[in-house]
Amino acid sequence: xxxxxxxxxxxxxxxxxxxxxxxxxxxxxxxxxxxxxxxxxxxxxxxxxxxxxxxxxxxxxxxxxxxxxxxxxxxxxxxxxxxxxxxxxxxxxxxxxxxxxxxxxxxxxxxxxxxxxxxxxxxxxxxxxxxxxxxxxxxxxxxxxxxxxxxxxxxxxxxxxxxxxxxxxxxxxxxxxxxxxxxxxxxxxxxxxxxxxxxxxxxxxxxxxxxxxxxxxxxxxxxxxxxxxxxxxxxxxxxxxxxxxxxxxxxxxxxxxxxxxxxxxxxxxxxxxxxxxxxxxxxxxxxxxxxxxxxxxxxxxxxxxxxxxxxxxxxxxxxxxxxxxxxxxxxxxx
Amino acid sequence: xxxxxxxxxxxxxxxxxxxxxxxxxxxxxxxxxxxxxxxxxxxxxxxxxxxxxxxxxxxxxxxxxxxxxxxxxxxxxxxxxxxxxxxxxxxxxxxxxxxxxxxxxxxxxxxxxxxxxxxxxxxxxxxxxxxxxxxxxxxxxxxxxxxxxxxxxxxxxxxxxxxxxxxxxxxxxxxxxxxxxxxxxxxxxxxxxxxxxxxxxxxxxxxxxxxxxxxxxxxxxxxxxxxxxxxxxxxxxxxxxxxxxxxxxxxxxxxxxxxxxxxxxxxxxxxxxxxxxxxxxxxxxxxxxxxxxxxxxxxxxxxxxxxxxxxxxxxxxxxxxxxxxxxxxxxxxxxxxxxxxxxxxxxxxxxxxxxxxxxxxxxxxxxx
Numbered sequence: 077x078x079x080x081x082x083x084x085x086x087x088x089x090x091x092x093x094x095x096x097x098x099x100x101x102x103x104x105x106x107x108x109x110x111x112x113x114x115x116x117x118x119x120x121x122x123x124x125x126x127x128x129x130x131x132x133x134x135x136x137x138x139x140x141x142x143x144x145x146x147x148x149x150x151x152x153x154x155x156x157x158x159x160x161x162x163x164x165x166x167x168x169x170x171x172x173x174x175x176x177x178x179x180x181x182x183x184x185x186x187x188x189x190x191x192x193x194x195x196x197x198x199x200x201x202x203x204x205x206x207x208x209x210x211x212x213x214x215x216x217x218x219x220x221x222x223x224x225x226x227x228x229x230x231x232x233x234x235x236x237x238x239x240x241x242x243x244x245x246x247x248x249x250x251x252x253x254x255x256x257x258x259x260x261x262x263x264x265x266x267x268x269x270x271x272x273x274x275x276x277x278x279x280x281x282x283x284x285x286x287x288x289x290x291x292x293x294x295x296x297x298x299x300x301x302x303x304x305x306x307x308x309x310x311x312x313x314x315x316x317x318x319x320x321x322x323x324x325x326x327x328x329x330x331x332x333x334x335x336x337x338x339x340x341x342x343x344x345x346x347x348x349x350x351x352x353x354x355x356x357x358x359x360x361x362x363x364x365x366x367x368x369x370x371x372x373x374x375x376x377x378x379x380x381x382x383x384x385x386x387x388x389x390x391x392x393x394x395x396x397x398x399x400x401x402x403x404x405x406x407x408x409x410x
Numbered sequence: 411x412x413x414x415x416x417x418x419x420x421x422x423x424x425x426x427x428x429x430x431x432x433x434x435x436x437x438x439x440x441x442x443x444x445x446x447x448x449x450x451x452x453x454x455x456x457x458x459x460x461x462x463x464x465x466x467x468x469x470x471x472x473x474x475x476x477x478x479x480x481x482x483x484x485x486x487x488x489x490x491x492x493x494x495x496x497x498x499x500x501x502x503x504x505x506x507x508x509x510x511x512x513x514x515x516x517x518x519x520x521x522x523x524x525x526x527x528x529x530x531x532x533x534x535x536x537x538x539x540x541x542x543x544x545x546x547x548x549x550x551x552x553x554x555x556x557x558x559x560x561x562x563x564x565x566x567x568x569x570x571x572x573x574x575x576x577x578x579x580x581x582x583x584x585x586x587x588x589x590x591x592x593x594x595x596x597x598x599x600x601x602x603x604x605x606x607x608x609x610x611x612x613x614x615x616x617x618x619x620x621x622x623x624x625x626x627x628x629x630x631x632x633x634x635x636x637x638x639x640x641x642x643x644x645x646x647x648x649x650x651x652x653x654x655x656x657x658x659x660x661x662x663x664x665x666x667x668x669x670x671x672x673x674x675x676x677x678x679x680x681x682x683x684x685x686x687x688x689x690x691x692x693x694x695x696x697x698x699x700x701x702x703x704x705x706x707x708x709x710x711x712x713x714x715x716x717x718x719x720x721x722x723x724x725x726x727x728x729x730x731x732x733x734x735x736x737x738x739x740x741x742x743x744x745x746x747x748x749x750x751x752x753x754x755x756x757x758x759x760x761x762x763x764x765x766x767x768x769x770x771x772x773x774x775x776x777x778x
Contacts, residue, residue, distance in 0.1 A: 141576070143701075193761045196714045198521075198576075202701055203757040210750030218744070316746065321697075324580055331581075337574045369595045369693075373588025379581035383573050 087334035122355030123248035129329040131299035139339030140197035146322035147208035152304030157221040157314035164227040183297015187290035221314040272339030332382040467711035471726035482737035502732030511676035519716030520575040526699035527586030532556040532681035537599025537691040561674015565667035610687025633721035649716025
């Protein structure tokens with residue numbers, strides 16, 4: 077296959093083209109939107125979605141799903157903010173690490189229930205979604221942690237700029253880099269693909285499938301914990317309902333980025349592009365004069381279109397040997 | 411957990427390449443911790459009917475419901491009042507009506523996350539119709555038809571365009587609720603025609619509300635369809651093995667399409683009732699209901715992987731969730747803490763049988 081051919085078939089390339097075309101269209105209406113400075117701030121605004129989408133990609137690659145990420149974010153964000161408010165003397169990096177560790181522990185709960193008890197991930201994370209968010213309420217008693225209660229250092233970290241970009245954006249870049257390397261080049265990362273592609277074959281190849289799923293949930297939880305801190309410090313307030321419903325945006329970003337819900341297919345680059353696509357739309361709508369109230373339905377339509385394109389592309393590869401009209405497309409779920 | 415030794419397929423000397431399912435069964439329940447649940451051993455002798463009934467999921471739920479009921483009546487002196495019990499039903503009937511239909515979708519191995527979005531869009535269009543001065547029957551018709559149309563869109567995406575239902579309905583969830591937001595923005599519809607209030611606030615007889623009557627009727631209908639008709643068996647067959655179902659002559663796509671359409675219609679019914687009960691519409695109406703409704707179905711013993719489940723189970727689960735949240739409400743427990751209880755219950759009720767089975771397997775192995 078020639079390089080051009082491969083490029084044309086790659087989902088990431090198609091998505092980049094679509095994204096660039098979208099930017100071009102927006103530029104016709106609002107040239108200021110595509111100025112480098114504005115694009116950088118769109119990237120910063122999307123950073124949290126990008127990080128969460130990467131964690132979700134790890135989980136979806138193993139044929140699982142993590143609906144609890146946004147609730148995890150709310151709980152760890154609240155815990156971090158309350159700890160900071162009560163003990164401003166604790167150094168901020170330590171708090172960030174604690175948030176990430178707490179997120180990872182919550183992710184591990186999901187992972188253990190899926191791995192050791194053998195429950196379907198969608199049921200487990202549906203349950204932990206309500207439990208985590210409820211725990212955020214119990215922890216805070218429904219109170220807000222406001223800007224003035226948090227230490228200036230706690231709020232300042234994501235805003236400190238380095239080479240023109242805020243730390244928040246750099247963190248996203250770091251996560252993207254680490255994940256791209258880890259998914260593609262490390263045994264643990266390859267195991268994600270192997271388990272999702274064909275769990276039985278993966279087991280015969282000596283991969284512990286259950287443990288791999290567990291690790292994926294830990295990664296997703298870890299990143300959600302990190303984002304808990306980032307979200308609270310970026311918006312400078314912590315309350316129970318932060319990021320409510322954000323888990324679906326995260327899954328949408330993955331799906332738009334070509335991560336297959338039936339496992340084994342997808343890349344970090346795809347998830348990042350999917351998240352950026354959503355981020356650009358979210359930021360561009362007000363600029364081009366579309367009421368932000370239409371944003372939700374537009375992203376819904378885009379999700380459907382993206383899934384449509386992706387499933388078409390996937391089907392052409394043809395894993396099904398015996399083709400039957402009524403059964404095609406159900407093979408993946410079987 | 412020890413590392414796996416993949417010697418099972420090689421020792422038989424057979425070439426099993428590409429046969430996923432055969433390999434999966436082969437690796438056995440204890441050896442391969444694969445993400446899919448292990449196959450259960452088929453017993454030599456089935457339990458006697460009474461024993462089976464006592465061991466069933468429904469018996470467990472009934473016990474749970476009775477326990478919550480008793481606890482509630484001890485906890486609050488007002489609980490056993492017949493009007494209070496009637497009020498308690500408003501808590502869950504709308505969700506339960508959708509759950510009845512969604513149970514069929516999940517039984518067929520699919521899922522519909524968009525139900526709450528459908529409720530929002532349907533309610534918004536009803537509000538717009540009412541605002542345009544249309545009479546009550548037209549408003550209700552618009553609500554029901556919107557539900558049916560949204561369900562048909564889901565059905566087409568899943569069966570016609572062959573999208574995985576979880577992703578397709580996550581998309582339509584945003585789409586439907588997004589349309590509601592687009593139409594209504596931050597406004598609200600609060601004027602509904604005369605007589606519209608009956609659907610959510612009326613009583614058929616004394617304390618028997620219209621909502622409960624409809625729910626009971628639909629529950630009987632759903633139970634009959636699932637347990638006494640060939641359609642019900644077809645739905646289970648599709649959920650167990652869609653390929654085998656298709657090869658045995660079932661019209662898998664057509665059945666699935668109508669299941670999605672019916673779920674949309676049920677969401678339309680729920681929307682009429684909810685809108686009538688609240689007397690107003692905002693685009694955020696019924697936010698988060700999709701998760702509660704799915705919880706209801708799963709708690710009712712319907713396997714999320716399809717094929718297994720009963721309507722009595724779903725009805726009992728609705729009762730358990732309704733009684734629990736209402737009882738906690740009487741005790742002044744806030745809604746979000748109730749959601750923790752529901753979340754814990756969802757995981758615990760599903761995990762406990764699995765853990766019990768694992769434990770009994772382990773004990774059987776250590777004492778031969």
